[in-house]
Amino acid sequence: MCSTIALNNGLIVPVIGLGTWQGVDSPKEVEKAVRFAIDAGYRHFDCAAIYGNEKEIGKVLREKISDGVVKRENLFITTKVWNDDHKEEQVVKACKKSLKNFGLDYVDLYLIHWPVCDSDDVDYVETWRGMEKCVELNLTKSIGLSNFNSEQVNRILKVAKIKPVMNQVECHVNLNQKKLRDFCKERGIAITAYSPFGAPNTPGSNAGFKSTEKVALDSPIIEQISKKYNKSKYQVALRYLIDIGTIPIPKSSSESNIKANFDVFDFKLTLEEVEEIDKLDSGKRTCPAFQYKGFKYYPFDAEF
Numbered sequence: 001m002c003s004t005i006a007l008n009n010g011l012i013v014p015v016i017g018l019g020t021w022q023g024v025d026s027p028k029e030v031e032k033a034v035r036f037a038i039d040a041g042y043r044h045f046d047c048a049a050i051y052g053n054e055k056e057i058g059k060v061l062r063e064k065i066s067d068g069v070v071k072r073e074n075l076f077i078t079t080k081v082w083n084d085d086h087k088e089e090q091v092v093k094a095c096k097k098s099l100k101n102f103g104l105d106y107v108d109l110y111l112i113h114w115p116v117c118d119s120d121d122v123d124y125v126e127t128w129r130g131m132e133k134c135v136e137l138n139l140t141k142s143i144g145l146s147n148f149n150s151e152q153v154n155r156i157l158k159v160a161k162i163k164p165v166m167n168q169v170e171c172h173v174n175l176n177q178k179k180l181r182d183f184c185k186e187r188g189i190a191i192t193a194y195s196p197f198g199a200p201n202t203p204g205s206n207a208g209f210k211s212t213e214k215v216a217l218d219s220p221i222i223e224q225i226s227k228k229y230n231k232s233k234y235q236v237a238l239r240y241l242i243d244i245g246t247i248p249i250p251k252s253s254s255e256s257n258i259k260a261n262f263d264v265f266d267f268k269l270t271l272e273e274v275e276e277i278d279k280l281d282s283g284k285r286t287c288p289a290f291q292y293k294g295f296k297y298y299p300f301d302a303e304f
């Protein structure tokens with residue numbers, strides 16, 4: 001049984017979600033993945049307009065709802081506004097387009113995918129006003145941020161009529177985001193952990209790592225803990241992220257991996273084990289978004 005976290009607006013989110021950015025896989029693969037995931041018990045799906053597969057995901061969700069396998073109110077669907085739709089009036093249109101793609105009346109969470117916009121001329125504070133309109137129009141139950149640093153979160157909090165419930169950021173054993181997590185926790189903002197395994201098979205990822213260096217899932221401490229609990233290193237990585245209070249959203253297209261990634265609710269790491277894994281933090285990103293380096297709102301120059 002998947003545990004849940006209550007967001008600052010009372011909405012409940014399952015602590016494991018399926019990541020749906022398909023990377024090297026075809027958009028058709030996601031249909032199978034969502035089907036496997038619902039059958040395995042997943043109720044939380046992380047999507048985005050830019051992933052180009054909201055239609056395929058929506059088709060399966062609607063099929064599972066009409067077959068009586070799940071109820072809409074028991075699903076938690078997140079999607080995100082892309083960096084070319086940051087003007088206030090574009091945000092509502094983009095959200096409506098995503099809903100049309102899914103064939104759904106609302107999403108549970110709508111995120112600003114990046115604080116940066118492609119044309120580098122729209123302040124994300126303006127984008128936030130569009131996000132608030134989406135809530136007022138009942139297009140989404142809640143709104144939040146992704147890839148925002150602490151200063152950027154603060155700027156939003158200063159103007160927000162509706163508070164962000166979430167900041168979705170890269171988070172795994174090599175980049176455990178302790179400072180940003182503490183900062184967001186103090187302000188009632190939950191953290192979704194994207195690329196929970198460090199996106200091991202994504203071409204162009206691991207940009208911050210030397211070619212010989214792996215994301216630390218292969219480290220002896222993970223191996224030792226994995227033997228102790230008879231769980232894989234991937235399951236230990238997910239359990240670590242849950243035990244530090246985040247909501248990991250592993251991507252997989254494989255039925256057995258999808259099932260295994262959900263099979264993490266029958267064990268818990270000790271405080272000492274969490275502290276040992278904390279030491280693997282290197283501060284290196286697999287997703288540094290170098291294409292936005294030098295942009296006004298590039299998030300990763302700040303300390304956290």
Ligand SMILES: NC(=O)c1ccc[n+]([C@@H]2O[C@H](COP(=O)([O-])OP(=O)(O)OC[C@H]3O[C@@H](n4cnc5c(N)ncnc54)[C@H](OP(=O)(O)O)[C@@H]3O)[C@@H](O)[C@H]2O)c1
Nearest residue numbers: 019020021194195196197198199201234250251252253257
């Ligand atoms: N907000 C953002 O800017 C942002 C950025 C990046 C990602 N995300 C979100 O986060 C999600 C997850 O991140 P990600 O896709 O970058 O990387 P990830 O979840 O860290 O890694 C996915 C890779 O791990 C493999 N894998 C999954 N489970 C496994 C298991 N149990 N054993 C062995 N291999 C396994 C998958 O292969 P198989 O498919 O073969 O299992 C896939 O190649 C994305 O899909 C997306 O929804 C958000």
